[in-house]
Amino acid sequence: MNASPVIAVTGLHRGENPQPGSAVIRSLRRVYPELRIIGLVYDSLESGLFSEEDAPDAAFTMSYPGAGEEAFWQRLDAIREIERFDVLIPCLDAEMGPLVDAPEKLRERGIHTCLPTVESFKCRDKSRLAELCERTHCRTPQTLAVSDVNSLHQAAMTLGGNVFVKGRFYEARHAITPAAREAAYWHMLEQWGAPVLVQENVQGEEYNVVGLGDGCGHMLGCCSIRKMLRTASGKGFGGMIVRDPQLDAIAQSLIAELRWNGPFELEFVKSEGAKGEYCLIEINPRFPAWCDFPSALNCNLPAAAMELALGWQPREPLRHATPGKFFIRHAIDMTGDIRDLAALTTTGQFFRQPREIIPHPAASRGL
Amino acid sequence: MKLAPFSTLMRHNSQPHDLAPAVAPSTATATFDFHTVTWQADGFGFDATSGEFFTASPTALIVMQALSEGVARPQILDRVTAHFEVARSTAERDLESFFAELVHIGLIEESN
Numbered sequence: 001m002n003a004s005p006v007i008a009v010t011g012l013h014r015g016e017n018p019q020p021g022s023a024v025i026r027s028l029r030r031v032y033p034e035l036r037i038i039g040l041v042y043d044s045l046e047s048g049l050f051s052e053e054d055a056p057d058a059a060f061t062m063s064y065p066g067a068g069e070e071a072f073w074q075r076l077d078a079i080r081e082i083e084r085f086d087v088l089i090p091c092l093d094a095e096m097g098p099l100v101d102a103p104e105k106l107r108e109r110g111i112h113t114c115l116p117t118v119e120s121f122k123c124r125d126k127s128r129l130a131e132l133c134e135r136t137h138c139r140t141p142q143t144l145a146v147s148d149v150n151s152l153h154q155a156a157m158t159l160g161g162n163v164f165v166k167g168r169f170y171e172a173r174h175a176i177t178p179a180a181r182e183a184a185y186w187h188m189l190e191q192w193g194a195p196v197l198v199q200e201n202v203q204g205e206e207y208n209v210v211g212l213g214d215g216c217g218h219m220l221g222c223c224s225i226r227k228m229l230r231t232a233s234g235k236g237f238g239g240m241i242v243r244d245p246q247l248d249a250i251a252q253s254l255i256a257e258l259r260w261n262g263p264f265e266l267e268f269v270k271s272e273g274a275k276g277e278y279c280l281i282e283i284n285p286r287f288p289a290w291c292d293f294p295s296a297l298n299c300n301l302p303a304a305a306m307e308l309a310l311g312w313q314p315r316e317p318l319r320h321a322t323p324g325k326f327f328i329r330h331a332i333d334m335t336g337d338i339r340d341l342a343a344l345t346t347t348g349q350f351f352r353q354p355r356e357i358i359p360h361p362a363a364s365r366g367l
Numbered sequence: 368m369k370l371a372p373f374s375t376l377m378r379h380n381s382q383p384h385d386l387a388p389a390v391a392p393s394t395a396t397a398t399f400d401f402h403t404v405t406w407q408a409d410g411f412g413f414d415a416t417s418g419e420f421f422t423a424s425p426t427a428l429i430v431m432q433a434l435s436e437g438v439a440r441p442q443i444l445d446r447v448t449a450h451f452e453v454a455r456s457t458a459e460r461d462l463e464s465f466f467a468e469l470v471h472i473g474l475i476e477e478s479n
Contacts, residue, residue, distance in 0.1 A: 205417070205418075205419075207418075225418065226417065226418030226419070228418070240418035241418070242415060242416060242417060242418040243415050243416065244415075244416035244417065245416075246416075247416075270417075273473070275473070276473075323413075323415035323416075323418070324413055324415065
């Protein structure tokens with residue numbers, strides 16, 4: 001292991017559907033400003049590479065998950081010949097399966113992680129959520145897995161017609177008409193593979209809980225928000241911190257049942273009405289894109305995850321952030337240079353240089 | 368002081384909305400908790416358990432403050448008519464409809 005650990009983070013694109021990697025980097029640097037962080041990217045245009053504040057020190061292109069597991073491990077080994085990183089924080093759902101399945105491959109390489117066991121990972125799969133919710137007495141919308149168009153329509157009818165069509169890993173589309181259902185089905189199949197999931201539509205406010213499990217059934221810390229703003233595709237673009245003992249208890253019972261190790265995000269809809277109940281929509285096995293927001297409020301879960309992966313003592317107990325604090329996402333334009341793009345495209349690697357400062361003409365005018 | 372309509376208790380979500388004018392009634396304390404909502408004297412209320420926020424008219428604020436203190440309905444009516452120039456029968460009718468609104472948004476139980 002390096003004297004000062006080197007951390008690898010994936011999922012650096014903060015586009016329309018923002019990935020969590022840049023938020024993880026920002027959180028780590030809040031506590032460890034000198035930490036060396038490398039980005040593992042799937043595209044040379046991942047926006048986080050060009051950020052002033054949360055870019056990695058170096059980046060390497062990865063093989064797509066579709067290229068197979070062997071290619072994945074080979075590429076990881078090749079990268080570690082150049083940058084022997086010690087900790088890996090995967091931030092994309094599609095990467096989780098191969099990593100969770102092969103803890104021994106990570107161990108033999110000396111890569112520290114903070115990942116759930118295969119069993120707990122499988123138990124939170126969208127297709128098995130109902131079983132988990134039954135054991136923990138938590139409500140969840142009825143969800144059916146389909147692999148052909150006939151069963152898609154049958155499932156939708158069973159669930160009342162007004163449904164969400166969801167991809168295996170990401171994305172959900174609200175579909176009421178058969179045509180909309182079919183279009184969503186083919187899109188999800190093409191993007192994320194089979195099965196496609198059809199989910200009952202529960203109307204209400206959306207609540208999310210980000211947290212870190214210790215693998216023994218406890219949460220080392222968590223933060224709950226109500227989504228205040230949503231994009232057209234339903235992604236949270238703003239959130240308000242809440243503190244509801246009922247929501248905390250549900251989250252605790254789910255994590256205890258799963259004996260979850262590592263970061264997670266629980267997504268709920270609270271059904272409308274005075275007696276609305278929390279309904280679990282899904283469990284994401286990684287940090288969400290908004291994970292740096294609690295970090296700014298003394299609940300730095302990514303830093304705690306890194307410490308947990310390294311077996312370090314936690315710096316201090318994680319606090320639940322104060323209700324009433326909120327975040328609003330703000331999209332800005334990054335500046336890139338063709339030389340950086342060329343390096344990443346041709347050699348698959350890119351080492352960050354100090355930024356060239358282009359002086360404003362007014363600066364020399366002595367205003 | 369004229370009676371402000373009760374129905375200016377507004378829930379604010381992510382959708383575009385008009386802010387209701389909220390003027391602090393002279394009798395209100397700095398903040399008070401009613402149900403799970405903490406109300407400020409300027410009529411802004413925040414529910415820390417749900418993350419929702421509201422604005423209320425001065426009249427609504429007086430009624431909710433009274434409810435938070437456990438004041439019974441006839442005495443709430445007394446407070447309202449003492450603070451605003453309004454016929455008791457009109458205030459009583461408006462109060463009933465305001466209670467119905469509070470039940471609807473889950474701030475009081477049906478039986479209150």
